[in-house]
Amino acid sequence: MIHQYKMGGRNIVMDIASGSIHEVDDATYDMIELYGKEDRESVVKTIADRYPDLEEGEAAEIYDELSELAAEGKLFAEDTFAPMAGELKARTSGVVKALCLHVAHSCNLNCSYCFASQGRFHGERALMSFETGKRAIDFLVENSGSRRNLEVDFFGGEPLLNWEVVKQIVAYARSIEKEKGKNFRFTLTTNGMLVDDEVIAFSNREMHNVVLSLDGRREVHDRFRKDYAGNGSWETIVPKFQRFVEARGGKNYYIRGTFTHANPDFLEDIKVMLDLGFTELSMEPVVCAPGDPMALTEEDFPIVAEQYEKLAELMEARAKEGRPFTFYHYMIDLEDGPCIYKRISGCGSGTEYMAVTPWGDLFPCHQFVGEEAFKLGDIWNGVTNTGVREDFANCNVYAREECKDCWARLYNRLGTRGVRVRLQAIPQAHGVCDLLKDRGEG
């Protein structure tokens, strides 16, 4: 399968199965569209007639170059990966390598767009005890097989509401990692309200990554990210995040924003983040119920698509000026990216990745927490609802009719399967898919 598009004055041709990407001139671009549909003579004549500036025999030369690439497996390569789709999961069956610890089902902000219902995940407010956190670490080690790198994400609600327990869990994990032959990588996701020097120092020592929630423009951020008294949080958190990032000294961080129907022009928010001195950025479409006034609409999608294109241009321009920045979804490592097994195996939710509630229940991922039908089991007894695990294990890009022929199948994942399941009930699901494909082109 070929996917070709024009962006920023470039003609890009992606050969999906081989992973090859080519930049071509206009004549070649058009010829690729025709290649294989008509015979050589006819294709060469069409292109030579369409591009009279080509020299004598040049169209034939292009045709032969395309044939050479095809023979090398870099163009029109056949996708033969479908039989491998379940292989990685079968090979690593039962192995868990990442946990999202919901250390606090509570939040000190009252963001109206929060998919976690202000951190409570449709349930009661709760904080995870150290004993539960410790058992979660043991569960992860016990179920990780020979896997060395283990990931633990402190999530909520707002994890800093349970900071002492976070530190205790980290200390416990560090105390056993050598003996168990593991390497823990911790991530902290925070709204910033309780960030102080002590949080910064500890996180910079122990957290492999920190994810800092900021939506960009002050009025955009404060529209949703308010405290319980109705005050916006922008003014409080921005200076804290600036100190946090500066003190990180180059370690991983992301400023992570959400865009909604209220700001489909999210590039303006990216620019504000840059003006504030942040360079590692991520902006995500809101997750909300169909019909929600914050949900992206059909009218928003062209605007969002334009943002992705302009974002790519801005990144290129800033890089040329010696002021580069990173956008999470554009950080595609073309040479050292994931192997084909990883690309076709799904996001790992419910199999190698699970979420743990404050009281120790296991769910396929954070997006399912609170939905009892998806409860997998708990950290003491392990996965007991094997039917749900099986269902998630069988989810891959070739398992879904609408995904298996999509050009973006080896680049985008429409998200955790949680998002995917939700999208089935959302009429604009196709629009969201298109949006993520636009992002892929960028």
Place this chain on the structure above:
Amino acid sequence: MKTKHIKTIKTRDLCESAKKGGCGECQTSCQSACKTSCGIANQRCEKSSK
């Protein structure tokens, strides 16, 4: 391949990766910045980064 018409950008050969890939040491897709709409191609291969 680089000709005056075609510039091939260096990428990992996915068909080749089928032969030696699949160790599973790489980061779980969601344990990072997104938690919403994870991409897959922006994950780094642990083997290649060593």
